[in-house]
Amino acid sequence: MSVSTHGTNKIPATLIPGDGIGPEIVDAVVKVLDALGAPFDWDLQQGGLAGIAAGGDPLPQATLDSIRRNKLALKGPLTTPIGGGYRSVNVRLREEFQLYANLRPAHTLVPGGRFENIDLILVRENLEGLYVAFEHYIPIGDDPHAVAISSGVNTRDGSRRIVRYAFEHAVKLGRKKVTLVHKANVLKALTGVFLEAGQQIAKEYEGRIECDERIVDACAMQLVLNPWQFDVIVTTNLFGDILSDLIAGLVGGLGAAPGANIGAQAAIFEAVHGSAPDIAGKGLANPTALLLAAGLMLDHVGLVDHARHLRTAIDLVLNEDKVRTGDLGGKASTGDFALALVQRISGA
Numbered sequence: 001m002s003v004s005t006h007g008t009n010k011i012p013a014t015l016i017p018g019d020g021i022g023p024e025i026v027d028a029v030v031k032v033l034d035a036l037g038a039p040f041d042w043d044l045q046q047g048g049l050a051g052i053a054a055g056g057d058p059l060p061q062a063t064l065d066s067i068r069r070n071k072l073a074l075k076g077p078l079t080t081p082i083g084g085g086y087r088s089v090n091v092r093l094r095e096e097f098q099l100y101a102n103l104r105p106a107h108t109l110v111p112g113g114r115f116e117n118i119d120l121i122l123v124r125e126n127l128e129g130l131y132v133a134f135e136h137y138i139p140i141g142d143d144p145h146a147v148a149i150s151s152g153v154n155t156r157d158g159s160r161r162i163v164r165y166a167f168e169h170a171v172k173l174g175r176k177k178v179t180l181v182h183k184a185n186v187l188k189a190l191t192g193v194f195l196e197a198g199q200q201i202a203k204e205y206e207g208r209i210e211c212d213e214r215i216v217d218a219c220a221m222q223l224v225l226n227p228w229q230f231d232v233i234v235t236t237n238l239f240g241d242i243l244s245d246l247i248a249g250l251v252g253g254l255g256a257a258p259g260a261n262i263g264a265q266a267a268i269f270e271a272v273h274g275s276a277p278d279i280a281g282k283g284l285a286n287p288t289a290l291l292l293a294a295g296l297m298l299d300h301v302g303l304v305d306h307a308r309h310l311r312t313a314i315d316l317v318l319n320e321d322k323v324r325t326g327d328l329g330g331k332a333s334t335g336d337f338a339l340a341l342v343q344r345i346s347g348a
C-alpha cells in the first residue's frame with residue numbers, strides 16, 4: 001500500500017491497515033486524504049492477524065507504543081481469532097487507552113432508502129456496563145453450565161464522564177437535544193446510576209441543550225417509527241452497541257457507519273464493520289465507513305474544513321457521479337470509488 005511520510009508540520013498518527021478488507025479500504029482512505037492535503041504523518045503499524053504473523057501478538061508492543069506516542073490512530077478492522085486464548089483486540093485497545101466514549105453518527109448518504117434525512121449521533125459508554133465481562137458459571141449435577149452469572153459495573157464517575165462528553169459534543173456541533181437511554185425501571189442500580197448521573201449533568205446545560213429520557217426498548221421502537229425525534233443519544237455500553245447497529249441500519253448499513261473511540265490519552269478512528277472475510281481481496285469493499293471515520297478524525301484534530309470537504313466529495317461522488325460500490329447498489333470497485341473521490345477533490 002502507498003503511505004506518505006513527511007516532515008515537520010504534519011500531525012503524527014498511527015495507521016493500522018488491519019485484516020481482511022482492511023488494507024484495501026485503508027489504501028483508499030490514505031489516497032483520498034492525500035488528495036485533500038490532510039497533513040497526517042502516518043506511522044504504519046501492524047495489528048490483528050498481521051500482528052500474529054509478524055510476532056505472535058495481535059496487538060504488538062510497537063503498535064501500542066506508537067498509539068501512546070501519537071495519541072491518534074486510524075485503523076482498519078482487526079480479526080480476533082476464535083479460540084487460541086486471544087482476547088478481543090478492540091476491547092484491549094479501548095481498555096489500554098481508556099477510550100471511554102464511542103461516537104457513532106448515522107447520516108443519510110444516499111436518498112431513496114427506507115428513511116430520508118437521518119442525522120443522528122449515538123454516544124456509547126465504551127468501558128463499563130456488562131462488557132466488563134465479570135462472568136462465571138455455577139455447575140449443578142453433571143451440567144457445568146447450569147447457571148450463568150454476569151455482573152455489570154457502572155460507576156457514577158464513568159456515567160458522568162460519558163454524559164458530559166455527549167453534551168459537550170452536542171454543544172460543539174450545535175445540536176439541540178440529548179436523550180438519556182436506560183433501563184432504570186428494571187436494572188435499578190446498574191442503569192439507575194447512569195440515569196441519575198445523566199440527570200445531574202443535564203442540569204448544567206439547561207437552557208442550552210434540551211434533555212429527555214427513554215427506556216431502551218421503547219427507544220428502539222421509536223427509532224424505527226420516527227427517528228427524526230432524536231438528535232444525540234447517550235447510553236450505556238450494551239445498549240449503545242445494539243442501538244448503534246440499529247441506527248446504521250437506518251442509513252443503509254455497515255458500509256456507511258463510522259466510529260470513533262475517544263479517551264483522554266488517545267483517540268482511535270475506525271469503521272463500525274469488521275474485516276469482511278467474505279469479500280476480502282476482491283476490490284468489492286465500500287471504503288465510505290472508514291472515510292467517514294477519517295472525517296471524524298479530521299474534526300477531532302480541528303481540521304474541520306478538510307472534514308467538510310471530504311463529506312461534500314463523498315456526497316457528490318455517490319449522488320451526482322453515481323459512483324457506488326455493490327453494497328449501495330452500484331458496480332464500482334473500492335479503487336474506482338477512491339479514484340472518483342480523488343478526482344472530485346482535486347476538481348478534475
Ligand code: NAI
Pocket residue numbers: 021076077078079080081090254255270271272273274275276277278279284285286287288289327
Ligand atoms: P463484518 O462487519 O466483517 O461483515 C458483515 C457483513 O457486512 C459481511 O457480509 C461483509 O461482507 C459486509 N461488509 C462489512 N463491511 C463492508 C464494507 N466496507 N463494504 C461492503 N460490505 C461490507 O462482520 P463479521 O463477518 O461478523 O466479522 C468478521 C471479522 O471482523 C471477525 O473476526 C470480527 O471479530 C471482526 N470485527 C472487527 C471489528 C473491528 O476491528 N472494529 C468490528 C467487528 C468485527
Ligand code: MG
Pocket residue numbers: 241242245
Ligand atoms: Mg457492535
